[in-house]
Amino acid sequence: MSDDDLFCLTQNGDMEAFNVLFKRYERKVYMYCMRVLLDEDMAHDAFQEAFMRLYEHRMSYDGRNFMVWFFTIVRNVCLNLRRNKKVTVPFETSRANESPAKVTDVVLHEHIVLALNQLPIDHREALVLYEYDGYSYQEIANITGVSIATVKIRIFRARKLLRTLLHPVVYDNGV
Amino acid sequence: MEFDHLLRKYLSGTITDGELDQFQSLLERVPEYMAELRDTLELRSLLHDDALTLTPPADLSEHVRIAVSSSFAADAITEFEEVSRRRRAFLFPLRITAGALVAVCLAVSVALTPTLPRGTFAAKGNQSVQSGRMADNSIDAASPGNSRDVKNHGNMPAPHVRMNPAHAPAERPGISVDAHAATARPDVLADAGTAHTETVSTAHAAHTDGYRWLVDHEIPIRMPATEADAHNGSIASNDLHRPSNPALLGGSGSEGMISRDPMDLLMRTPMRSGYNPLIDSATRHESQPAIQSEATPGEAIASVTPNDWHLMTIGVTLGAGSIIEKVSPTALLQNSYYFSFSLSGGDRIGVEMGASTFERESKSSSPFGAAKRNSNDNIFLASNLPVSGGGGGSYLGVVDNAQGSQAKGLGKYVIDDTPTNGDLPTKDLPPVPKRGSDMKDNSRSYAVDPTEPSGPVPTPAPAHLLEQQITYGAVFYDHRFKLGKRWDVCGRVTVGAADDGLVSSFRTYAAYSPGTRNISLTMGVGSSTLFSLSPTREKTVSTNYGVYYGVELGF
Numbered sequence: 001m002s003d004d005d006l007f008c009l010t011q012n013g014d015m016e017a018f019n020v021l022f023k024r025y026e027r028k029v030y031m032y033c034m035r036v037l038l039d040e041d042m043a044h045d046a047f048q049e050a051f052m053r054l055y056e057h058r059m060s061y062d063g064r065n066f067m068v069w070f071f072t073i074v075r076n077v078c079l080n081l082r083r084n085k086k087v088t089v090p091f092e093t094s095r096a097n098e099s100p101a102k103v104t105d106v107v108l109h110e111h112i113v114l115a116l117n118q119l120p121i122d123h124r125e126a127l128v129l130y131e132y133d134g135y136s137y138q139e140i141a142n143i144t145g146v147s148i149a150t151v152k153i154r155i156f157r158a159r160k161l162l163r164t165l166l167h168p169v170v171y172d173n174g175v
Numbered sequence: 176m177e178f179d180h181l182l183r184k185y186l187s188g189t190i191t192d193g194e195l196d197q198f199q200s201l202l203e204r205v206p207e208y209m210a211e212l213r214d215t216l217e218l219r220s221l222l223h224d225d226a227l228t229l230t231p232p233a234d235l236s237e238h239v240r241i242a243v244s245s246s247f248a249a250d251a252i253t254e255f256e257e258v259s260r261r262r263r264a265f266l267f268p269l270r271i272t273a274g275a276l277v278a279v280c281l282a283v284s285v286a287l288t289p290t291l292p293r294g295t296f297a298a299k300g301n302q303s304v305q306s307g308r309m310a311d312n313s314i315d316a317a318s319p320g321n322s323r324d325v326k327n328h329g330n331m332p333a334p335h336v337r338m339n340p341a342h343a344p345a346e347r348p349g350i351s352v353d354a355h356a357a358t359a360r361p362d363v364l365a366d367a368g369t370a371h372t373e374t375v376s377t378a379h380a381a382h383t384d385g386y387r388w389l390v391d392h393e394i395p396i397r398m399p400a401t402e403a404d405a406h407n408g409s410i411a412s413n414d415l416h417r418p419s420n421p422a423l424l425g426g427s428g429s430e431g432m433i434s435r436d437p438m439d440l441l442m443r444t445p446m447r448s449g450y451n452p453l454i455d456s457a458t459r460h461e462s463q464p465a466i467q468s469e470a471t472p473g474e475a476i477a478s479v480t481p482n483d484w485h486l487m488t489i490g491v492t493l494g495a496g497s498i499i500e501k502v503s504p505t506a507l508l509q510n511s512y513y514f515s516f517s518l519s520g521g522d523r524i525g526v527e528m529g530a531s532t533f534e535r536e537s538k539s540s541s542p543f544g545a546a547k548r549n550s551n552d553n554i555f556l557a558s559n560l561p562v563s564g565g566g567g568g569s570y571l572g573v574v575d576n577a578q579g580s581q582a583k584g585l586g587k588y589v590i591d592d593t594p595t596n597g598d599l600p601t602k603d604l605p606p607v608p609k610r611g612s613d614m615k616d617n618s619r620s621y622a623v624d625p626t627e628p629s630g631p632v633p634t635p636a637p638a639h640l641l642e643q644q645i646t647y648g649a650v651f652y653d654h655r656f657k658l659g660k661r662w663d664v665c666g667r668v669t670v671g672a673a674d675d676g677l678v679s680s681f682r683t684y685a686a687y688s689p690g691t692r693n694i695s696l697t698m699g700v701g702s703s704t705l706f707s708l709s710p711t712r713e714k715t716v717s718t719n720y721g722v723y724y725g726v727e728l729g730f
Contacts, residue, residue, distance in 0.1 A: 013251025015244045022240045030231040044235055051239050055246045112225050131222045132229070136187075156179065163214045166221065 003066035011058055021066075022051070028133045029074050035128040036078050038117050046081050050074040067135075068142040075125070075143060082121070108169065115165035123158035130155050177201070178208050182215065262674060266646055273528050273648070277489060277514055281730075485693070485729025488515045488523070492697070496721020507719050508532045513651065521655045527669060530646045531703075531719075645705065647673035649680075661688045663695075669703075676707040676715075682723060697725040 001017075003024065009017035029050055033043035053073050061069055116124050122144070129140045130151075137155075141148045181198040184190040190198065202209045494509035508531070515525025649671020656664045663686040670679050684699020702720040 010247055011251075013248055015248055018244050018247055019240065022243070026231055026236055026240070027229070031226055031229045034229050035225075044232075047231060047235065048239050048242075051243045052246075055243050055250070058247075058250075108221070109225050109228060112221060131219065132226045152183065156183065159215060159218060163218050166218065167214065 004063060007058075007061065007066045008063065011061075025070065029071075031132040032071070032074055032128055033078055035113075035116055035132055036121070036125055037082055038113055042081050042085065046074070046077050049081070050077045053077060065142070068139065071129075071135075071143045079121075111166060111169045115162050118165055119158050119161060123154045123161070126151050126154040127158035127162070178205075178211075182212060185212075186215065186219065262646075266674070269648070270528075273526075277512070280487060280514060281489065486517050488517070488525070488727050488729045489513070490515070490697070490725055490727030492529070492723050492725035494701070494721040494723035496719055498717060498719040507721055509721060509723070515651075515653065521657075523653045523655075525651055525653070526648070527651050527671070528646070528648045645673050645675055645678075647671050647678045649678060655686070658685075662686070663688075665697075665699075667701075673705060676705055678703060678705050680704070684723065684725075686727075693729050695727050695729070697723070697727060699723055 001020075003021060006017040006021045010021060026047075030043070030047055033046040033050070034040065037043045037046060050070075050073055054070060057073060116127075119127065125144065126140055129135045129143065130137075135143070137148045137151045140151045140155075144151065146154075178198075178201050181190065181194055181201065184194060185198055202212060490513050492509075492511045492513070494507070494511075496507040496509070498507055509529060511527050511529025513525050513527035515523045517523045649669045651667050651669040653665055653667045656666075658664055665684055665686055667682045667684070668680075669682070670677075672678065680701055680703030682699055682701030684697045684701070686695045686697045688695045700720070700722055702718060705717045705719075707715045707717065
C-alpha cells in the first residue's frame with residue numbers, strides 16, 4: 001500500500017495505517033534531522049515536531065506524493081529550529097591528524113559530523129537526502145524546491161568537499 | 176565533465192552498458208579518475224556506515240508514535256461525533272415536523288371519524304338514522320294485523336324488550352323517530368339498548384315465497400302515517416326499500432323510491448356484495464338462500480365499500496435482511512413509519528420515513544481493536560474506543576502490545592536513485608564497493624528496509640462494526656389486489672432521499688385485516704437500493720433485501 005493510501009486511512013482514524021507509515025519514515029526523518037541539524041537534542045525536538053506537524057497540517061495534504069509533502073514539513077521544522085537556535089561546531093582540524101590508533105569508529109563519526117557541518121546547509125541537506133535517506137534527484141528537487149540540475153550540483157560539490165575534509169581521516173589514518 | 180556525469184550515473188545505478196564501457200576506459204586511461212572514484216566510493220561507504228548508526232531511540236520513537244496516533248484517533252472520533260451531531264441537528268426539525276404532522280393527521284382523523292363516508296348517511300323525511308356501528312340488535316316487528324312480520328334473524332340475540340314508541344327517541348340515541356312514526360308503529364319490538372336493525376327478515380311469503388334478504392342497518396324506515404294506518408300499523412313493504420337519500424341512487428324525490436321487487440333491488444346491488452342476481456334467481460325461491468356476504472343492499476345503496484382502503488392510514492414497519500455485498504455478510508435492520516391517503520379503492524399514496532442500521536463483520540487490527548472508522552462506508556464502533564481522560568493508560572497499553580515488536584529489523588542500507596515515494600526499492604541494485612578491504616572483493620550489498628516490520632503482517636481480528644444509520648424520507652405508491660374478505664396483496668414503490676444519497680425500494684406484502692376493520696397486519700418482502708452521493712463512499716450503489724412486518728391503522 002502506498003504512502004498516500006496509508007495516510008488517507010490514517011486521516012480516517014486507522015491507527016494501523018499510521019503505524020506502518022511511521023515505521024517507514026521514522027528512521028529517514030531521524031537521519032535527516034540528525035545530519036542536517038548536527039545536534040542530537042535539536043534533532044530529537046525536530047523529530048517530534050515533524051510528526052506532530054504531520055497531524056496538525058493533515059488537512060493541507062492534497063492526496064499526492066505524501067513523501068514530498070511530509071519531508072517538506074520535516075525540512076521546514078529543521079530549518080526553523082536551526083534558525084532559532086544557531087549552533088556552530090567548529091571543525092577541529094587537529095583531530096584529523098591524530099594517530100591511527102586513537103581513531104575509532106566513534107571518532108570517525110564525529111569527523112563526519114564535523115565535516116558535514118562545514119558544508120553549506122543546502123549542500124548538506126541535498127547530500128543527506130541523497131546519501132542517507134536514499135531519495136532520488138527528482139524527489140530531492142521536489143522537497144527542496146529547486147531544479148534537478150541544482151540538486152546534482154549541490155550533491156556533487158558536497159561530496160567533493162567532504163572528500164577533501166575527510167581525506168586525512170580516512171586515508172592518512174587508514175580507517 | 177564527462178567523467179563526473181558517468182560517475183554520477185554509476186553511483187546512482189543508472190549507467191548503461193555503453194556508458195559503463197566508456198567509464199571503464201576512462202578509469203583505465205586516467206589514474207586520477209580511478210583515485211576519484213575510489214575516494215567517492217570510500218566516502219559513500221563512510222556515510223552509509225554512519226547512517227546505520229542513526230536509529231531513533233526506542234523511547235523517543237514510541238513516545239512520538241503514540242502521541243501522534245492518539246491525536247489522529249481523537250481527531251477521527253471528534254470528526255465522527257461532529258458529523259453525527261450535525262446529522263442529528265439537521266434531522267431533528269424534520270423528525271419533529273414529521274411527528275407533528277402525523278399527530279395532527281391522527282387527531283384530525285379521529286375528530287372527523289363520525290363524518291367519514293363510511294358511517295354518514297343523511298336522511299330525509301321525518302326520520303333519520305345516524306351513523307354508528309350497531310350491535311347485535313334487532314327490531315322484531317310483527318304486524319298483528321296480517322301475516323307479514325318482521326322478526327329477528329341470523330345470529331342476533333332475540334330482542335324481547337318491547338319498546339314504548341313514544342320513548343324511542345330518548346332511549347335509542349342515534350335514531351330519531353318522529354312522534355307520528357312512533358305512534359304509527361305501536362307494535363315495534365326492539366331491544367332497549369339497540370340503535371338499529373342489523374338484519375331484517377321480512378315475511379314476503381304472501382308475495383315472494385318468503386324470500387329472505389338483508390337490510391342495512393342504516394336505512395331509515397319511512398313510515399308514512401297513511402300507509403302505516405292502511406296497513407294496520409305495520410310497515411309497508413314498499414317503505415322497507417325506500418332510502419332516505421334517494422340522490423345516492425341517482426335520482427331524487429320519488430324517483431329514489433325503489434321497487435318493492437327484491438329482484439329489482441338485487442339488480443341494483445354491486446356484484447361484490449354477493450347478491451348475484453343470476454344465482455339468486457335460481458335460489459330466490461328457497462326459503463333460506465345461502466347468502467353469506469356482509470354487504471347489504473343498504474351498503475350498496477349508500478356506496479359504502481368497507482373493503483376499500485381507509486381514507487387515511489398510518490403504519491409502522493420493521494424489517495430484517497441483508498445487504499447484497501461480496502466482501503462480508505451484512506445484517507440489516509430497518510424501521511419505517513408512513514402516512515398515506517387513499518386515492519381510490521385500490522390505490523394510495525403516502526410519505527414514509529425510516530432508518531436502516533447495518534451490522535457487518537469487518538477486519539481491523541487497529542491498536543484500538545475495532546475502534547476503526549472507515550469513511551468509505553461510515554463504519555465506526557464507538558464502544559471499543561479507548562476511554563478518554565482516565566483511560567489513557569489502557570490506550571497506551573493497547574498500542575504497545577500491538578506494535579511493540581515491529582521495529583526490530585535493521586539491515587544494510589544502500590542508496591538508490593530510483594524514485595521511491597517513501598518506499599525503499601526492492602529491485603537488485605548495482606554493486607557498491609565497500610570501503611577498505613571490502614572494496615576489493617566488490618561484494619554486493621542489497622537494500623534491506625530497516626523501517627519495515629520484520630515479521631509477517633499480523634492478521635487483523637474480525638470486528639463487528641455498526642454502520643451509522645441511514646435515515647430517509649420518501650413518497651410511495653401502493654396498489655392493492657384483493658384476495659378475499661380479509662386478505663390483500665399489495666405492491667409498493669418508494670422513491671426518496673436519504674442522508675447519504677437517493678433511495679428507492681420495491682416491496683410486496685400481504686395485508687390481513689382481523690376482526691377489527693381499522694387494523695391491518697402486513698408481512699412481505701422487499702428490496703431497496705441506495706444511490707450514494709457521498710464522495711467518500713467507494714460503492715455508489717448498495718442494494719439490500721429483507722422481510723418486513725408491520726401494522727397499520729386506518730381511519
